[in-house]
Each structure stands twice: as structure tokens, then as C-alpha cells.
Amino acid sequence: MDTEVTPATMEGDGEGGGPVIEELQKKIQELEEDACKLQEEKARLEEDYGHRRAKLKELYLQKEEELRLQTEQKVAIETEVEVLRSQVQQLQGDLEEAHSAVTIAQCTAENDVAVEQRKCQEEIATVHQLMKEEVANAVDQTGGRYEGEIKRLKKLTERLDAEKQHYRKLYERQLEESDIRNKGESLLNPGVLSVVTKSLAKRVPSLSPSTLSTPEKASHNTSFGPQPSSLIVDSENLEDSMKKAQEDADLLRSLVEPLEEEIHALKEKIRAQDAQLRAHEAQQAAALHTADLVAPLLQGTDTAQVVQQLDDKLKGMCSTLEAEKASRADLELYTAILNTQKTALTDEVDRLRSQMTELRQSYETERRQHRDLKHTWQRANDQFLEAQRLHLADMRRMQVLLTQDQLHKLEEAQQSEEAAARATPHFTLTNAKQSPTHLATPPAVKKHGPSPTPENEVESDKSSSLLDLEEESAPTPVSTTTTTTTAIATTSQGEQSDDQSSETETRSLPPDSLAPDGLIPGSILAERFSPDKMPQLTQDQQKALQEVFPDAPGETPLTPQDEDYLVIDFSPSADSRSGQGQGRRVVSEVEWNMLHEEIRRARSHMGRSCQLCTSYQSQLQKAQSDHRDTEKQRLDLERALQRYKEDLDREARYRQVMEERWQGMAEDYEKKVAGLASVVETAAGKQMELETKFRSTISSVHDKLRSLTERREIAQQELTRLQKENDDLVGKHSKHSQQLQNEIINLPDNMEDMQLLLLRYREDIIEAKVSKEHQEESLKSEILFLKDRVSIEGTGGCHHHHHHFI
Numbered sequence: 154m155d156t157e158v159t160p161a162t163m164e165g166d167g168e169g170g171g172p173v174i175e176e177l178q179k180k181i182q183e184l185e186e187d188a189c190k191l192q193e194e195k196a197r198l199e200e201d202y203g204h205r206r207a208k209l210k211e212l213y214l215q216k217e218e219e220l221r222l223q224t225e226q227k228v229a230i231e232t233e234v235e236v237l238r239s240q241v242q243q244l245q246g247d248l249e250e251a252h253s254a255v256t257i258a259q260c261t262a263e264n265d266v267a268v269e270q271r272k273c274q275e276e277i278a279t280v281h282q283l284m285k286e287e288v289a290n291a292v293d294q295t296g297g298r299y300e301g302e303i304k305r306l307k308k309l310t311e312r313l314d315a316e317k318q319h320y321r322k323l324y325e326r327q328l329e330e331s332d333i334r335n336k337g338e339s340l341l342n343p344g345v346l347s348v349v350t351k352s353l354a355k356r357v358p359s360l361s362p363s364t365l366s367t368p369e370k371a372s373h374n375t376s377f378g379p380q381p382s383s384l385i386v387d388s389e390n391l392e393d394s395m396k397k398a399q400e401d402a403d404l405l406r407s408l409v410e411p412l413e414e415e416i417h418a419l420k421e422k423i424r425a426q427d428a429q430l431r432a433h434e435a436q437q438a439a440a441l442h443t444a445d446l447v448a449p450l451l452q453g454t455d456t457a458q459v460v461q462q463l464d465d466k467l468k469g470m471c472s473t474l475e476a477e478k479a480s481r482a483d484l485e486l487y488t489a490i491l492n493t494q495k496t497a498l499t500d501e502v503d504r505l506r507s508q509m510t511e512l513r514q515s516y517e518t519e520r521r522q523h524r525d526l527k528h529t530w531q532r533a534n535d536q537f538l539e540a541q542r543l544h545l546a547d548m549r550r551m552q553v554l555l556t557q558d559q560l561h562k563l564e565e566a567q568q569s570e571e572a573a574a575r576a577t578p579h580f581t582l583t584n585a586k587q588s589p590t591h592l593a594t595p596p597a598v599k600k601h602g603p604s605p606t607p608e609n610e611v612e613s614d615k616s617s618s619l620l621d622l623e624e625e626s627a628p629t630p631v632s633t634t635t636t637t638t639t640a641i642a643t644t645s646q647g648e649q650s651d652d653q654s655s656e657t658e659t660r661s662l663p664p665d666s667l668a669p670d671g672l673i674p675g676s677i678l679a680e681r682f683s684p685d686k687m688p689q690l691t692q693d694q695q696k697a698l699q700e701v702f703p704d705a706p707g708e709t710p711l712t713p714q715d716e717d718y719l720v721i722d723f724s725p726s727a728d729s730r731s732g733q734g735q736g737r738r739v740v741s742e743v744e745w746n747m748l749h750e751e752i753r754r755a756r757s758h759m760g761r762s763c764q765l766c767t768s769y770q771s772q773l774q775k776a777q778s779d780h781r782d783t784e785k786q787r788l789d790l791e792r793a794l795q796r797y798k799e800d801l802d803r804e805a806r807y808r809q810v811m812e813e814r815w816q817g818m819a820e821d822y823e824k825k826v827a828g829l830a831s832v833v834e835t836a837a838g839k840q841m842e843l844e845t846k847f848r849s850t851i852s853s854v855h856d857k858l859r860s861l862t863e864r865r866e867i868a869q870q871e872l873t874r875l876q877k878e879n880d881d882l883v884g885k886h887s888k889h890s891q892q893l894q895n896e897i898i899n900l901p902d903n904m905e906d907m908q909l910l911l912l913r914y915r916e917d918i919i920e921a922k923v924s925k926e927h928q929e930e931s932l933k934s935e936i937l938f939l940k941d942r943v944s945i946e947g948t949g950g951c952h953h954h955h956h957h958f959i
Contacts, residue, residue, distance in 0.1 A: 177900075180907065191918070198925065202882065205932065209875055212939070216868050219947065223861050230854050237847055241840065248836050255829045262822045269815055276808065300394060302505050303401060309498060310408070316494075320487055327479065405502075409495060416488050423485070430474065522783055526776050533772050551748045559745060563752060570753060864946065871939070 555563065901907045 176904070180911075187914075187918075201929070202879075205936075206879065208936065209872075212943075213868075213872055216865070216943070219943075220861065220865055223857075227854065227858060230850070234847065234851065237843065241843055241847070244836060244840055244843075248833065248840065251829065251833050251836070255826065255833065258822070258826060258829070262819070262826070266819060273812070302502070302509070303397070305501075305505065306401060306405065313494065316490075320490075324487070327476075330476070405498075412491055412495070416491060419488060433470075433474075518787060522780065522787075525783070526780060529776060529779070530772065537768065548752060551752060555748070563749065566749065566753065 552560070901910055
């Protein structure tokens with residue numbers, strides 16, 4: 154048990170033992186010194202701890218600053234990401250607009266191309282149609298093109314054969330003169346020409362007189378024979394002539410090709426002869442060289458004889474060389490002559506083809522004009538006969554209305570007029586230019602007009618026969634009876650051969666074929682000769698006649714056939730039907746006079762056949778004038794056709810220029826579309842690149858934020874641990890200081906215990922120093938490790954961020 158040391162005891166002890174007190178005081182002083190050292194060590198440790206804490210605080214503040222900078226960088230990155238996102242949206246809008254513009258441009262280009270293709274197809278179709286028409290016209294016109302060409306080619310062949318024989322004899326004579334025939338094969342082998350001649354004779358059966366005369370006869374028949382099957386024969390002759398023309402072209406080709414081969418062979422032989430000549434010259438040079446070498450060996454012989462022999466050989470070789478050169482020149486001349494003849498033949502063939510085309514066109518034009526003239530004459534003749542038939546019908550109708558007394562008066566007037574006509578020498582055409590309008594006037598109009606004279610009636614009949622030629626719009630009735638054939642037979646004796654043929658055709662037709670029922674519906678003749686346009690009695694006149702003169706109960710009405718085949722006779726017993734109305738059919742005196750004048754005009758018109766001749770003569774003159782007018786029209790049409798062809802060529806050139814322009818525009822549009830497509834592809838590539846960069850940036854930012862958060866948590870944990878350790882150290886220090894302050898000092902009584910206590914204290918101090926040093930070293934190493942780690946992480950993060958934004 155420790156005892157408390159008091160001053161009294163110390164004094165008492167001091168009095169008793171002074172050395173012990175001194176030792177104790179020494180120990181106390183030592184202990185105080187040790188305590189001072191420990192206080193100094195404690196102060197030093199506290200100061201060191203304060204420095205360490207300050208360093209940790211600086212490290213914490215640095216970490217906080219780094220975290221703040223990273224937060225600011227994150228905010229900046231987010232703002233930049235937003236900007237990039239807005240840019241991406243804008244680029245997407247631009248890309249959509251570009252897509253829409255490209256789509257619109259593509260649709261427009263496709264529509265334009267479709268329209269142009271449709272136009273081109275229509276134009277191509279029209280051009281094909283025109284080409285087909287032109288080809289058909291060319292085929293039609295090529296019928297008789299090669300008929301005369303065959304004769305000419307036959308003559309040219311004979312002439313060429315004669316020239317060939319002449320040149321052959323000349324060449325053989327030259328060969329005989331030059332003695333080349335004895336040395337080798339002739340350059341121009343006669344067998345070649347004989348083979349060519351035989352093959353030509355085999356291939357040209359169409360050049361015989363019989364075959365040549367056949368197409369000429371056929372063409373003659375087709376040109377001048379107006380049979381109904383002329384078109385079929387013409388087409389057959391056209392096909393035959395086309396085939397023969399093709400055969401003649403093949404024949405000419407087969408004739409020219411062997412000549413060209415012969416020329417080529419001659420050239421080859423000339424080259425071979427030239428090579429032989431050069432070889433011969435080389436041999437001569439070698440012979441001369443050998444002669445020079447052999448001359449010393451011939452010194453024993455006579456020099457004059459040797460020279461003479463050499464001169465003779467040289468002259469013979471020179472003559473041979475000159476003959477070969479002459480034959481070569483003759484062969485070249487023969488080749489040139491053949492080439493010129495070939496060129497002349499081809500030119501003449503082309504010229505004759507063009508002439509045949511022109512002649513064919515002119516022949517077709519003349520033939521068409523002749524056909525039109527024949528139809529015109531036939532129509533005029535039919536109109537004249539129809540007018541005559543109408544006059545006869547009118548006379549029969551008027552005869553039905555007359556009484557017996559009126560018929561007697563009419564017969565007497567007719568006899569007197571016939572006597573007066575016989576007394577008159579001949580009828581003169583003094584009033585030929587008077588108006589012919591009264592012929593087409595109906596009876597109702599004639600009733601109020603003056604009585605025409607016989608001269609006017611003659612002129613009216615002549616004018617009525619020319620109505621179809623002068624006035625196409627004037628209506629002329631058409632109907633044919635059995636009298637038309639007889640009238641044609643009596644009035645067409647003075648016409649030409651073409652008119653006679655058409656007249657024969659008209660005479661051979663049945664009577665009903667010229668009637669209105671036999672006409673083609675819708676034709677000009679059917680419209681012109683319709684019953685509505687025939688001059689007849691008016692409805693009022695017919696009604697009045699029916700009221701005044703009703704038909705008898707037992708009377709049979711006349712049919713149109715009976716009316717057409719009635720024979721007019723003005724005797725009292727001529728018509729049994731007219732006798733039925735005796736005593737009850739009466740006409741007025743005015744009508745009687747008008748009927749009398751009409752009958753007299755018709756009789757005077759029908760009794761003079763010379764009027765027909767004059768009318769036909771006038772018709773012929775009119776046809777000739779029409780022919781001249783038609784010729785003028787043909788020339789005008791040809792000029793118009795030429796102008797149209799020029800316009801067509803101009804249009805074709807303009808179309809070609811427009812096609813080229815549209816093609817260029819289409820290429821430009823394609824280039825623009827390709828450029829826009831490339832721009833769109835580039836923009837899409839940039840957009841994809843930006844999207845990838847954006848995604849990589851976001852992922853890297855998220856990774857960095859995650860790593861920074863983890864590091865911040867680690868630093869926070871380390872800081873918390875250090876704070877706890879600091880708190881523990883501070884608590885332990887305060888606890889130890891309080892324990893030291895409150896500790897009761899119990900010193901041992903004896904020296905040995907005191908020494909043991911001092912030794913234990915010293916050991917504790919040594920352990921405390923060792924632990925302190927060990928703790929310092931561990932803290933220093935940990936601080937260095939944390940500094941290195943923070944610096945490495947800071948430099949690595951900055952480098953990665955800088956590399957990413959670059």
C-alpha cells in the first residue's frame with residue numbers, strides 16, 4: 154500500500170537520512186526532465202498532427218474543387234449535348250426537306266419523261282405511217298422501173314464482152330511480141346474469162362429476147378387495156394418486175410465480183426512479176442559479179458567475142474525487162490479501165506433508176522387524169538340522156554291531159570314545123586351564150602315566164618349537158634330507160650378510143666344499173682340524182698289535176714316502169730289510155746298554149762341530132778380546159794408537196810434538236826438528282842456519325858460520372874475513417890493526459906522498486922516512440938499513395954475528356 158509523502162515526513166526523514174532524500178530529489182528531477190521531454194514530444198506530435206490535419210483538409214478541399222470542376226464540366230457537356238441534339242433535329246428537318254424536294258423533282262422528271270416518251274411514240278407512229286405510205290408508193294412506182302434497164306444492161310454486157318475480147322486479143326498480141334508466153338504461164342489466163350462468160354450465160358436467162366418481151370407486153374397491156382382485171386395484172390407485173398429487178402441486181406453483183414477478183418488476181422500477179430523482176434535483176438548483178446571474177450580466167454580467149462556475147466545477153470535482158478514493164482503498164486491500164494467502167498455503170502444505173510421513178514410518177518398522174526376525164530364525160534353523157542328521158546316523160550304526161558281536138562291541132566303543128574325545118578338549110582348557133590336556166594325550171598315557174606324560142610331551147614339543152622362540168626352544185630335528176638342505150642349508140646360515133654371504151658361499158662350495163670335505185674347510197678350521184686331533186690309538177694298542180702280529172706273506176710294507174718317504156722306517138726290512135734278521157738278532160742286555152750309551146754320545144758330539141766355533136770364538142774373543149782387546169786393544179790400540188798416536204802424536214806430537224814435538248818435536260822436533271830442523292834447520303838452519313846459520337850459521348854460522360862461518384866464515395870469513406878481516427882487519437886490523448894494528471898504518484902519505498910518502475914516507464918516510452926514512428930511511417934506512405942492516385946486519376950480524366958472533344 155502506497156504511503157503519501159508529506160513535507161513533515163520528508164523533513165523528518167531528512168533529518169534521519171539525507172542521502173536518500175538527495176537521491177529521491179535527483180530521481181524527481183530526472184522524472185521532471187522526462188516529463189518535460191514527454192511534454193515537448195507531445196507538443197511536437199500535436200504540431201505534427203496539426204500539419205497532417207491541415208494537409209488532409211487541403212486534400213479534401215482539393216477533392217471538393219475537383220468535384221465542382223467535374224460538375225461544371227458535366228453541365229457544359231449536357232449543354233453541348235442539347236446543342237448537338239438541336240442541331241441533329243435541324244439536320245433531320247433539312248434531310249426531310251431534301252427528301253421531299255428530291256421526290257418532287259423525281260416525280261416531275263418522271264412525268265416530263267413520260268410525256269416526252271408519249272410524244273416521241275406518237276411522232277414515231279406517224280413517221281412509221283408516213284414511211285409505210287412512202288414505201289407503198291415506192292413499191293407501186295417501182296413496177297416498171299427495170300424494164301428498160303434490162304435492155305441497157307444487156308447492151309452494156311455485150312459491149313463489155315466486146316471490149317474484153319479486144320483487150321484480151323491486144324494483151325495476147327503483146328505477150329506474143331514480148332515472148333513471155335514461152336517462159337511461163339500467162340498473167341491473164343483465158344480460162345478465167347471463159348469461166349466468167351459461161352457463169353454469166355448461165356446466170357442471165359432473163360436477158361433473152363423472149364423473157365424481155367414478156368414484161369414489155371404485159372406493161373403494154375396494163376397501160377392501154379381497160380379490162381376490169383387491169384389492177385390485178387398490174388400488181389402481178391409489178392411483182393414480176395420487182396423480182397426481175399432483184400435478179401438483175403444479183404446478176405450485176407455476180408458480174409462485178411468476179412471482175413474484182415480478177416483485178417485482185419492481176420494485181421497479185423503484177424506484184425509477183427515485180428518480185429521476179431527484182432530477183433532477176435539481182436541475178437543479173439550476181440552474174441556480172443561472177444563475170445568479173447571469171448574474166449581473169451578467160452584471158453586466153455578473144456576479148457571482142459566475149460564482149461559481143463555479153464552485149465547480146467545484155468540487150469536480150471533489157472528487151473525482156475522492157476516487155477515485162479510494158480505488160481505491167483498494160484495490166485494497170487486494163488485495171489483502171491475496168492474500175493472506171495464499173496463506176497460509170499453504177500452511176501448510170503442510179504441515174505436510170507431516178508429517171509424511171511420520175512417516168513412512173515408522170516405515167517400514174519396522166520393515167521389518173523385520163524380516168525377522171527373519162528368519168529367526167531360519162532357523167533355528162535348520163536345527164537344528157539336523163540334530160541332527154543325527162544322531156545319524154547313530160548310529153549307523155551301532157552299527152553294524157555290533151556283531148557282529141559288538141560291532139561289533131563298538135564299533129565298539124567308538128568307537120569308544119571317539120572316542113573319548115575326541112576326548108577331551113579341548117580341550124581346556126583348564134584345565141585350559144587344565152588342563159589340555160591329555164592331547163593331546170595319547174596312547170597309552175599314556166600307558167601309565168603315568156604315562151605322560149607327553139608334557139609333558146611337548143612342552147613338550154615347544150616348547157617344542161619355541161620352542168621356537171623361547170624356547176625357542181627346544180628341538182629340534175631338521173632333515171633335511165635331503154636332509150637338511153639340507143640341514144641348512146643347514135644351519139645357516140647365520133648369520140649376517141651378512151652371515150653368509146655367507156656361508152657361500150659355504159660352500153661353493156663343493164664338499164665336498171667343507171668337508175669337511182671342502182672346507185673351507191675351516199676355517193677355524189679345518188680345525192681344529185683335523187684327523186685326529190687327531179688323537175689316535176691308541183692303539188693298544187695297535181696292536186697288540181699286530180700280534182701278536175703279524176704281517174705276512171707276501171708282505169709289502171711301507170712307504173713314508173715310503164716312510163717319509162719312508153720313510146721311517144723302523136724297520132725289519134727297512139728295511146729289507148731288517152732282515149733278514155735274524151736269528152737270529159739278539158740284544159741284552158743292558156744294551159745293549152747303553154748303545153749303546145751312545150752311540146753314544140755321538146756320536138757325541136759329531139760329532132761336535131763347535130764346539137765349533140767356541138768354539145769360533145771363543147772364538152773371536149775371544156776374537158777381540155779379542165780385538163781389544163783388540172784395540170785396547173787398538179788404543178789401547184791407538186792410545189793405544195795415540195796414545200797410540205799421542206800416543212801417536214803424542218804420539223805424533223807426541229808424535233809431532233811428538241812430531242813437533243815430534252816435529252817441534255819434529262820441528263821442535267823439526272824446529274825442534279827444524283828448530286829442531291831449524294832448530298833442526302835453525305836448528310837445521312839454525317840447524321841449517323843453525329844449520333845454515334847453523341848451516344849459515345851453520353852456513355853463516356855456516364856462512365857466518368859459513375860467513376861467520379863465511386864471515387865467521391867471512396868474519398869468520403871477515407872475522410873470519415875481519418876476523422877474517426879483523429880477523433881480517437883484526440884480522445885486517447887485527452888484521456889491519457891487526464892489520466893496522467895489524475896494519476897496518483899505512488900513511488901516505491903526501496904530503491905529496487907524505484908528502479909523497476911523507472912525501467913517500466915522507460916520501456917513504455919520506448920514502445921510509444923516505436924508505435925509513433927510506425928504510425929507516422931504508415932500515415933506518410935498512405936498520404937503519398939493517395940496523392941499519387943489522385944494526381945494519376947486527375948491527369949487521366951483530363952486527357953480522356955480532351956481527346957473525346959477533339
